[in-house]
Amino acid sequence: MNLKLKIWRQKNANDKGAFESYDVSDVSPDMSFLEMLDVLNEDLSRDGKDPVHFDHDCREGICGMCSLYINGKPHGPKDAVTTCQLHMRSFKDGDIIVIEPWRASAFPVHKDLVVDRSSFDRIIQAGGYVNVNTGGVPDANEIAIPKTIADQAMDAAQCIGCGACVAACKNASAMLFTAAKVSQLALLPQGQTERHTRVERMVAQMEEEGFGNCTNTGACSAVCPKEIGQEHIARLNREYIGAKAASDNV
Amino acid sequence: MALDSKIPEGPLADKWTSHKFKSKLVNPANKRKYDIIVVGTGLAGASAAASFGELGYNVKSFCFQDSPRRAHSIAAQGGINAAKNYQNDGDSVFRLFYDTIKGGDYRGREANIHRLAEVSVNIIDQCVAQGVPFARDYGGLLDNRSFGGAQVSRTFYARGQTGQQLLLGAYSALSRQVATGKVKLYARTEMLDVVIIDGQARGIVTRNLITGEIESHSAHAVVLATGGYGNVFFLSTNAMGSNVTAAWRAHKKGAFFGNPCYTQIHPTCIPVSGDHQSKLTLMSESLRNDGRIWVPKEAVKGLKAADAAKIAEEDRDYYLERKYPAFGNLVPRDVASRNAKQMCDAGKGVGATGLAVFLDFSDAIKRDGLETIKGKYGNLFDMYQQITGDNPYEMPMMIYPAVHYTMGGLWVDYNLMTSVPGLYAAGEANFSDHGANRLGASALMQGLADGYFVLPYTIGDYLANMPYDKIPTDHEAFQTAEKEVKDRIQKLLSINGTKTVDDFHKELGHIMWEHCGMARNAEGLKLAKEKIKALREEFWKNVKVLGDNEEMNMSLEKANRVADFIELGELMVDDAFNRRESCGGHFREESQTPEGEALRIDDEFSYVAAWEYQGEGQDAKLHKEELEFENVKLTQRSYK
Numbered sequence: 001m002n003l004k005l006k007i008w009r010q011k012n013a014n015d016k017g018a019f020e021s022y023d024v025s026d027v028s029p030d031m032s033f034l035e036m037l038d039v040l041n042e043d044l045s046r047d048g049k050d051p052v053h054f055d056h057d058c059r060e061g062i063c064g065m066c067s068l069y070i071n072g073k074p075h076g077p078k079d080a081v082t083t084c085q086l087h088m089r090s091f092k093d094g095d096i097i098v099i100e101p102w103r104a105s106a107f108p109v110h111k112d113l114v115v116d117r118s119s120f121d122r123i124i125q126a127g128g129y130v131n132v133n134t135g136g137v138p139d140a141n142e143i144a145i146p147k148t149i150a151d152q153a154m155d156a157a158q159c160i161g162c163g164a165c166v167a168a169c170k171n172a173s174a175m176l177f178t179a180a181k182v183s184q185l186a187l188l189p190q191g192q193t194e195r196h197t198r199v200e201r202m203v204a205q206m207e208e209e210g211f212g213n214c215t216n217t218g219a220c221s222a223v224c225p226k227e228i229g230q231e232h233i234a235r236l237n238r239e240y241i242g243a244k245a246a247s248d249n250v
Numbered sequence: 251m252a253l254d255s256k257i258p259e260g261p262l263a264d265k266w267t268s269h270k271f272k273s274k275l276v277n278p279a280n281k282r283k284y285d286i287i288v289v290g291t292g293l294a295g296a297s298a299a300a301s302f303g304e305l306g307y308n309v310k311s312f313c314f315q316d317s318p319r320r321a322h323s324i325a326a327q328g329g330i331n332a333a334k335n336y337q338n339d340g341d342s343v344f345r346l347f348y349d350t351i352k353g354g355d356y357r358g359r360e361a362n363i364h365r366l367a368e369v370s371v372n373i374i375d376q377c378v379a380q381g382v383p384f385a386r387d388y389g390g391l392l393d394n395r396s397f398g399g400a401q402v403s404r405t406f407y408a409r410g411q412t413g414q415q416l417l418l419g420a421y422s423a424l425s426r427q428v429a430t431g432k433v434k435l436y437a438r439t440e441m442l443d444v445v446i447i448d449g450q451a452r453g454i455v456t457r458n459l460i461t462g463e464i465e466s467h468s469a470h471a472v473v474l475a476t477g478g479y480g481n482v483f484f485l486s487t488n489a490m491g492s493n494v495t496a497a498w499r500a501h502k503k504g505a506f507f508g509n510p511c512y513t514q515i516h517p518t519c520i521p522v523s524g525d526h527q528s529k530l531t532l533m534s535e536s537l538r539n540d541g542r543i544w545v546p547k548e549a550v551k552g553l554k555a556a557d558a559a560k561i562a563e564e565d566r567d568y569y570l571e572r573k574y575p576a577f578g579n580l581v582p583r584d585v586a587s588r589n590a591k592q593m594c595d596a597g598k599g600v601g602a603t604g605l606a607v608f609l610d611f612s613d614a615i616k617r618d619g620l621e622t623i624k625g626k627y628g629n630l631f632d633m634y635q636q637i638t639g640d641n642p643y644e645m646p647m648m649i650y651p652a653v654h655y656t657m658g659g660l661w662v663d664y665n666l667m668t669s670v671p672g673l674y675a676a677g678e679a680n681f682s683d684h685g686a687n688r689l690g691a692s693a694l695m696q697g698l699a700d701g702y703f704v705l706p707y708t709i710g711d712y713l714a715n716m717p718y719d720k721i722p723t724d725h726e727a728f729q730t731a732e733k734e735v736k737d738r739i740q741k742l743l744s745i746n747g748t749k750t751v752d753d754f755h756k757e758l759g760h761i762m763w764e765h766c767g768m769a770r771n772a773e774g775l776k777l778a779k780e781k782i783k784a785l786r787e788e789f790w791k792n793v794k795v796l797g798d799n800e801e802m803n804m805s806l807e808k809a810n811r812v813a814d815f816i817e818l819g820e821l822m823v824d825d826a827f828n829r830r831e832s833c834g835g836h837f838r839e840e841s842q843t844p845e846g847e848a849l850r851i852d853d854e855f856s857y858v859a860a861w862e863y864q865g866e867g868q869d870a871k872l873h874k875e876e877l878e879f880e881n882v883k884l885t886q887r888s889y890k
Contacts, residue, residue, distance in 0.1 A: 012801065030523040032637075038528055038752075045750045045805060050797055053804055055316060057489040059529045061633065062414055063320040078636075085636045110460055111802040118437065121317050125429040129422035130381045134301040134702045135372070137379035141336060144390030154383040154408060157415060161319055190381045 001027045001093035005040065007052055008100045010109050017109065019098075029089035033076060034059060034066065036088055053112040061085040061225065064160030067167075068113055069100040074164035074223045082162060082225045102163050104172035106210045117163050119209040120177060126205035127198040128181040130190050149187055156184040158226040165220035165228075171212030176220035178206050179236035180228050186239050196243035203240055253506070253860055253875045256663040257361040262881045263343075266365040269664070270707050274714035281306035283718040285469040286709065287454055289441045289496050291318030293413075293694060294677025295475030296420035297701025303427030305706060307713075310467055311424065311433050314440045314459060314491055314807075319421045322477060322489040323677075323697060326413025327534035327630065329395060329405035330377075330694040332370040337394055341402040343367045348882060350692060353399040353582050354657070354685020355834035355850060356884045357509070357858075359877065361664060362682045369703040370695050374406055376702055380419040384408050397690040398535055399582040399889075405691045410534055410629045416694055420701070439465075440807065441496045443731045444472060444503050444673060451673035452721050455731045457739075459807060462800040464732050464739075466723035470716050471672045471709055474500060475701065478656035478678040480513065482815045482822065483767070484759025486653035487519060487532040493811040494818050497660050497679050505668040506860040506873060508661035508681030510818065511826035514688055514835045515768050516654030517586035520637055521606040530652040531637055533609070534630055535690040538579045540614035540623065541647070543586070544568045545598040545607050553600040555645040558608055569593060577889040584687045584835045584848070585889060587651035591768050592846065594650075601648045610646035651768060655693060657684040657835065658825070661860040661875075665708035666700060669860070672712060676700035681858065686834025739799050742809045747792030751808045754789050758782065758812070758819055766819075766826050771839040775827040779820060786816045821861055821870055828872060831855045843886070852884050 002025045010017030024040050031039075034056050041051035057065040066083040070076035076086045091097065099113065107115040145153075159180035166172050182199050185191030191198070214233060221230050258269040276284065284307050288299040291313040299311040313321060333346040346367035351358055374392070378384065384406050385393040394403040408415040427433040436456070443455040445466070453468040479494035480486035501507045518533045544566045546553060553561075569589055571578045579586075590607050593599060600606050615623050620643065624631070631642045638648070660668050660675035662682055667674050677697040684692065721728075765778035789812070797803040832841040832848035833855070841849045856877050861870040 028524055028526060030639075031526045032528070035526045035528050039526060042750055042752060045794060045796060048794075048796065051805060053802055057315055057320055057491050058322060058325045059490060060325050060531055061636075062411065063315075063322070063324050063489065065315060065320050080632075081636055085633065087637065087639075089639060114802065117316055121319075121425065121428075121435070121437075124422065125425040129426045130379065131426065132376075132379045132423075133304045134297075134376060134423070134706065137375045140334070140374045140378040140384075141391050143378060145386055146390050147386050147388050150383050150386040150390075153381075154385075154415075157383050157408075157418065158411065160414075161317065184383065185381050188381050188383065190379060 001029070001088070001091070003027055003091065004096045006096065006098045009052070009112055012111055013108055027088050029087065031088045032059070032084060033086040033088065034084050053114050055114050056084055059084040062160060064162040067102050067115065067162055067164070069102060069167055071098050074102070074167040075225055080225055080227050102167040104166045104211070106172065106174070107163060107166065117161070119211070120161050120163065120174070122209060123174065123178055123202055123205045124181065127194070127201040130185065131194060143189055145189060153184045153187040156180045156187070156228060156232050159228055160226060162225065164223045164225060166211065168219040168223040169212065170217065170219070171215060173214045174206050174209070174211040175214035175233050175236070176224065176228060178202050179232040182239055183232040183235045186235060195239065196246055199236065199239040199243050253873050254663060255359065255875055256665060257359070258664065262360060262364050265361050266368055273707055273711035276710045276714050278306055282308065284308065284713050284716070285310070285720065286471050286473065287467055287469040288312070288473045288475060289454065290321065290475035290477060290679070291421070291424065292321035292323035292475060292477055292677060293417055293420055293697030294701045295321070295473070296417065296424045297698050298473055298475060298676055298705045299433055300420060300423035300427050301702055301706045302709070303430065303432035306432070309427070309433040310436060310469065312436045312439050312441060312456060314438065316438055318424055318435065318437065319418060321417060322492055323417045323694065324414045325489065326694055327410045327532065328397060328536040329407035329412045329691040330373065330416060331397065331404050331691040332374045332406060332695065333367055333404060334371055334374060336392060337403045339402045341404050345402065346370060346404065349400050350683070350689060351685065351882055352887060353689040354687050355848065355887055356685065356879065356882070357833050357877065358683060358685030360879060360881055365704065366683050366696060366699050369699045372703055373695060373698045377416055377419050380422060382408065382415045382419040395536055396539055396580065398538065398580045398586070399689040407536070410536070410627065413694060416698065420698070442499060442735045442810065444500045445727050445731045446503055446670060447721060447725065447727045450671045453723070453728060455728070455735050457735070460802055462798070462803065464735055466728040466732055468721045468723050468728070470713055471674065473674040473676055473705065474660065474679050475676040476679045478659065479815070479818055480653045480656055482758065482819050483653040483762045484755050485522065485527060485530050487516060487530050490529060493814070495811050495814045497675070498814040498818055500660060500668065500670065500673060502863050504670045504863070505673055506661040506862050507658070507821060508858055508860050509658040509825065510822045510861065511766065511829060511836055512657035512686050512834065513653060514583060514655040514657060515587040515651045517583055517590055517651050518609060518649045519652035520634065521601060521603065521648055521650040531633070532652070532654060533634060533647065533649060535583065537609060537627060537630065540626070541579065541609040541611050542568055542613060543570050543579050543607055543609055545593045545600060549597040552602055555608070555640050555648055558610070558646050567598070574889045581889045582687060582689060587768060588837060590651055606648040606650045608646035609649045611642060612646070615643065655688055657681065657686060657688055661858065665711065666705055667708070667712065674705060674709065676705060686836055739806065739810070742793065742795045742806060742813070743799065745791065745793050745795065747794050749792050750794055751805060751812050754785065754793060755812045755815065757785055758816055761785070762819055762822070766823050769837050769839050770826050772827060775823050778823045782816060782820045782823065786820070789813060789816060824870065825859055825861065828859060829855055850886070
């Protein structure tokens with residue numbers, strides 16, 4: 001099939017940036033979306049033009065590095081997949097595909113479609129862990145965890161930190177990302193000791209990074225490639241209120 | 251230089267305990283006077299950096315990705331082994347040790363592997379304490395599954411995303427140390443050289459992948475946890491960015507490379523669909539617990555998965571179950587891969603290319619019900635359907651072997667130190683624990699063993715003898731290394747040839763897969779060596795690298811990596827040529843049993859091949875570390 005691509009090009013963080021159009025031909029439906037961009041980039045390189053920069057690494061839908069806003073939707077038209085798992089059979093001959101970077105002030109653009117998501121790392125650094133050192137921990141089976149609780153924690157823990165939730169949100173809120181980690185650790189017995197301080201610190205960091213507020217539109221869960229649900233945001237809110245009521249931390 | 255593996259004296263089971271006791275300690279107040287560099291943030295790198303930080307060392311942690319959480323350990327699906335014997339099915343530390351050394355076809359070190367089995371139990375405890383949500387049964391205790399090469403259930407898992415959950419555990423421990431200030435994080439930063447002063451590793455030179463800035467970092471010790479080099483084949487299950495550059499630059503500065511030809515070809519990957527293919531996707535080995543592998547008894551050209559049901563039961567050849575009744579579909583990876591290749595070479599392969607076999611779940615779905623199978627493998631089935639368009643609940647999967655893991659890597663002694671003092675290698679980047687073939691669910695185990703439980707002890711023993719003084723980065727050695735890195739980048743940018751970096755990478759991949767892949771022979775390897783030499787010469791004359799250094803430049807990043815892959819390819823071919831036996835993942839056609847199984851030649855090749863760099867365009871020099879087996883009897887591996 002033949003396609004027209006409108007791709008956001010931006011030389012660096014200071015550049016204003018603009019869309020540029022490219023034609024790609026003979027695209028196979030078995031190609032992944034990123035392989036289609038590889039082919040475009042090989043053509044551009046042969047012509048001596050700067051290839052389109054985009055983030056990607058594992059190409060198995062798990063590392064969370066790929067991050068394209070495709071035709072107005074993070075990770076493209078299919079539900080529950082990352083861009084690297086999107087295949088060209090989801091498009092048809094003659095389609096115009098608009099490709100943009102994640103847009104959020106907390107995710108500044110480095111170049112073209114590549115953005116800076118280190119704000120996510122800092123949210124985790126604020127408290128997304130259990131305070132245990134290596135060694136000196138109890139036997140793994142000393143902590144029995146009901147299967148239903150372990151499964152719910154796993155649902156939340158699946159977050160790949162891609163940032164689609166932020167890109168989809170009209171307020172560019174990082175609530176779903178933050179909630180996924182808060183929820184995982186609030187559900188598990190290992191996370192109880194620091195339950196209150198964790199949620200307070202992580203929410204404070206989220207606000208400091210310049211992410212917007214959550215207004216419960218649910219756009220984040222709708223685009224989440226791991227289908228992390230709104231119940232985790234609800235749990236974060238309960239945890240936060242509980243922490244504020246119960247502690248004088250932070 | 252003589253190789254000293256520094257294996258402690260004494261009975262196998264006591265070696266690690268006595269070694270830990272004999273190792274020197276650094277007083278807690280003095281630890282803050284030492285700086286350690288850790289390159290790579292996968293399971294080995296993140297766990298090492300976090301543990302060093304907890305102990306009180308000052309740590310700098312580097313990764314080329316935008317966040318440490320992206321490292322490719324994250325993609326491991328199936329699980330992690332540990333000798334917990336929670337299933338009461340006869341597991342023990344010795345059995346895990348035995349399975350691992352046998353699975354590695356007796357080309358691994360007894361002492362290292364026993365230590366790995368010993369600390370495996372601590373890893374599970376550690377991960378659970380961090381909040382890793384492992385699968386549990388209804389009583390709330392941990393669940394296990396079986397994996398290839400073992401007859402006990404010792405594999406712990408978190409759905410089909412075990413690597414992700416373990417890595418996020420290590421990443422959380424690392425993040426905690428970043429918050430305390432003990433670890434400083436350098437993301438989107440690639441190591442391009444190691445700096446050696448007075449014979450000791452004292453720092454690295456890096457390139458900032460956003461600004462292009464070349465920087466020096468000084469330390470008292472350097473740990474490389476930079477993963478494997480499967481991308482030398484262009485197509486592999488590795489991440490697109492996985493590369494050998496850090497390890498290779500270390501090799502060129504004096505670190506010996508161990509067993510470079512040992513490559514694991516994973517039997518269950520999604521077959522290649524066309525020339526545009528950029529990488530291969532693995533389907534977890536755990537699928538072989540319930541999936542049955544077969545091809546039609548009589549060749550059927552272009553047989554589609556959708557038509558598989560038309561082949562009657564008696565016309566199917568479940569070749570693994572037929573040939574290996576004891577292990578069936580759960581034979582080790584090298585055996586499963588080679589058999590798939592044999593079936594396809596005999597013309598019995600399925601699919602449009604004939605380079606695939608079926609992995610069929612219909613019997614398991616009938617036996618256990620759709621919901622059970624969905625619960626176990628749902629995400630893998632979804633991924634398969636996403637990539638191929640076929641629904642594996644309704645028809646068999648098609649699979650074919652693909653490059654997955656490299657058992658070879660930087661040679662290290664028992665302390666995980668390379669042949670350069672102060673330079674360590676951990677996880678897939680070293681050669682040490684898997685012999686000639688790695689068992690499933692053992693990579694995660696080794697990465698975390700090295701980082702959480704081995705390096706924190708062994709590095710202290712080294713640092714205890716080091717003076718506290720720091721070497722400033724304006725030292726001549728740093729300046730020279732920076733200049734070499736800059737000159738090389740300028741050279742790459744100035745060639746302005748006609749072929750892209752990917753053109754060269756694909757060509758290298760073809761040569762490697764053809765001649766140094768699932769089966770190797772002397773003639774093919776000789777040919778490969780010539781072809782790679784020619785390719786290297788052409789690369790430095792005709793590669794086209796666009797843009798400048800002072801910007802984000804992915805074309806330049808790739809060029810730097812591919813140049814090193816080409817040199818590594820030549821060494822792999824040399825190593826494969828030298829080893830005239832078959833063992834594990836290394837199958838020399840000249841050395842096979844009458845049944846076509848790998849035939850080891852223990853009298854001649856029971857050694858680790860450690861290669862020393864001799865200079866540009868020169869053949870590397872071979873050093874042999876003889877392997878001594880005191881606790882296991884070498885037998886022809888049999889899974890019948």
